[in-house]
Amino acid sequence: MIRIRNPQDFAAGLFFILVGAGALYALSDLRMGTALRMGPAYVPTLIAWAIIGVGAMVLIGALAIPGPSLESWAWRPLLFVCGATAFFGVVVGKIGLILAGFGVVVIACLAVPGLSWPKILVFAAAISSAAAALFSGLLGLPMRLWPW
Amino acid sequence: MLKHLAALAAAASLSALASLPALAWPDRQITITVVTGAGGSPDTVGRLLAAKLSERLGKPVVVENNTAGAGIAGTLAVARSQPDGHNIVILTGGTPSQQAMRPKQPYDLTKDFALVTTLCAYPMVVAVPPNSPIKDFKDLLAKAKANPGKLSYSMNAIGSLHHLLGEWINIEAGVDMQGIPYRGSSQAFLDVTSGRVDLMVDTGTFAFGQVKQGQLRALAQSAPGRYDLAPDVPAVAETLPGINMMSWLGFAMAKDTPRPVVDRLNKEIREILAMEDVKAKLAEMGNIPMPSTPEEMHQRISSELAQWKKIIAAKGIKAE
């Protein structure tokens, strides 16, 4: 009976196969050419097949050799840390560095349970104004500071 | 620290405030978007003009580099910005060729912009290493004819001005030289000087400097006639009439920018480009000033678009 003995590697193998397959799909309407006159799809297609091959080997290895099981994900920090960064990108052009920076710090702090709101707000205000002073004041980066 | 140094420039600008006419522009910071990397000729010229403009307009003028998406993101952002004259993008001679190569590009240079003026221009240069057996441009064409498909020239990416000039010469002279694409001039220069590639097609800004240093020999340049900054280099057109191309820089803003704003900026740029120190700086970089009316700029872009599309179709070059 086939049994997944190394779930971590099994997932990694699946990931590689998915990446390769996605690339093959995206490359499907480009010209391959030949080894001597390569088209735009030639090299990426080779790489995509190679990655699928590696993925398959990792996958098969995961069936044969026992290994660690999958760890659980820390969704809360992941969501708030990457969310804070994404938030900054989306809003900074509209509301400026200071408010966007304030938002980043507040969202980031939500990743940690048990921080009190007054603490967070004071901290956010301090850091975002320091960042504005550093980047806009000292370095003179052409960035909007306020929404107006 | 930069702020303090910039403050010096700002202080100098206060004197210009008195002479502002009634136009309510600019009422805040003006941003010039440069879609090529810092340090390239659009960037350097953009920063030179930004400094002069902010002195004359009394508002800060800053340069922002946005190289994301091969320049398409930054150009598109200006096309879609508020049409109030506070966002300028620097177009280049490469912008029409980019559009000719990419029918699906999200903007049309002839329709989606208020063109302001061209700024400056330089030709492309065909050059060989000093010890090359190729004597001059006519000799190049003769050797290329005798060895079809054998000569190679270095260029930028497919569809760049370098490539279009090479193919144009191929068409008009009935020869078949092979373009080798490079990213930028450095590796191309090394391959040409060490003999791996026969000749170099590059920008005047790069090639004339190397010619002065004795590291390259210019066979021809692509201006319509002799080029002021290198009068002893023959024009391609002297041998192959009809071929001429200049790489230029130009200002454009969002489509519905009021005409008085466009005209005011056009007038300021005209005056700045006539200043001796600006001319001298441009010349150091291998550029000559080339102010134009918005209509002339439109005309230039349309005719270049048509010309590039013709070459691209004739040579079957296309972005797949």
Place this chain on the structure above:
Amino acid sequence: MDVFTQLALGFSVALTPQNLLYCLIGSLLGTLIGVLPGVGPVATIAMLLPITYNLSPAGALIMLSGIYYGAQYGGSTTAILVNLPGETSSVVTCLDGHPMAKDGRAGPALAIAAMGSFFAGCVATIVIAIVSTPLVSVAMAFGPAEYFSLMALGLILTVVLARGSPLKAVGMILAGLLLSLVGTDIHSGAERLTFGLPVLTGGVDFVPLAMGLFGLSEVVSNLEKGTAAGGEPLTKNIRGLFPSAHDLRQSAPAILRGTGIGTVLGVLPGASSMVASFASYALEKKLAKDPSRFGKGAIEGVAGPESANNAGAQTSFIPLLALGIPSNSVMALMIGAMMIQGLQPGPMLMSKQPDLFWGVIASMWIGNAMLLVINLPLIGIWVRLLNIPYWLLFPGILLLCSIGVYSMNNEASEVLLAAVAGVLGYLFIKLKCEPAPLLLGFVLGGMMEENLRRAMLISRGDPRIFVTSPLSAALLAVAAILLVATILPAIRQKREKLVED
């Protein structure tokens, strides 16, 4: 004029109070922007260019080069302290520098980075002064075929330096190669793997990718371990600010070897300073008595690559000074700065303006000395950063990351890319896939493919070009030997494990 007279002339220019001041300003500013991830020397020098119109040519060049090598020093600080590689060459520094910091040895890591860089800077400066002409022939010897083979060797080195399963490392390299091919293909004009997103037309940027894969995922993983909740700092037991005698003994040969590798590879235009730091890292790991220490805080893993990186940064001036061609985007800016001053960079610079030429070279040595003096005392302050509770530190790291990425292009989508890369980086941690091979594949992939196709165009479709060139053949042979030497034991191990099972 012999070298000593020339250097004396150089020092007489570089030691004027004014030029010393420019050198100091440049080094300080460089250190500052180097520490800030994403804000690189390119943007800073570009902003400063108009100001340099009014300086003397020597003053302008001295200040701008100070920013450049200052940023190289500063870049390692963030990599070591918070695992944020702001530029390609700092990726390697993260590998052992950050584990050292977590182990309470940030001080020795930072100090050895500064000392290695200083030593490498001094050597490279002398090399520029004495043997830049022979080194130019190294640059000339590298055509597309040789570049391809060098990059291939670089990729093999990546497998060598993988910590875990080599097979997964190969997978990550391939993923990096694929990622590097996103965007417009210069050989055909075709858009590849962009999935119709205009922002990917020019390819994926290194900085958001590296920040997400290394920096953001590291923050998430630290938070996961519960470091922040109890008000705890990143490291509790900070041990010593300066390297011990033992550390120095271990690092000295690594610094020497790194300097050698970096000096030679720095001359090649392209991403060579990063190839140099990877090569130095792989070499140290191969030579080490106990390679398993690498990745867990081996001081040679910081000393070697940092020296290689700084030596390469310094010798990348050679193509600029000797040929007038830029070997990277900072050097392109330097050419712009010189032209504005009415100077034509190239072989005639040395004979026409010896005072300027030798002045700039002398200032490099002075600047490196200044950087050492600036950086060593700063270490105490940096290390104290690790002492503050983590919940006070990581929001600042996130904000620095976001602003840094945004400031490159003022482009929202690149910050979003960093966030996505952060999620991916976390996935990789969970799957025990290392991000470093992916990043190296990413840096090398595009150049590899371009040079492969370029070589085939030049040889008119004859693949023998890769072995008829002795240099290329030698590089490929080394790569093949290394590959076999790495893969065989790994396979044997696997088989044994299987048998045991």
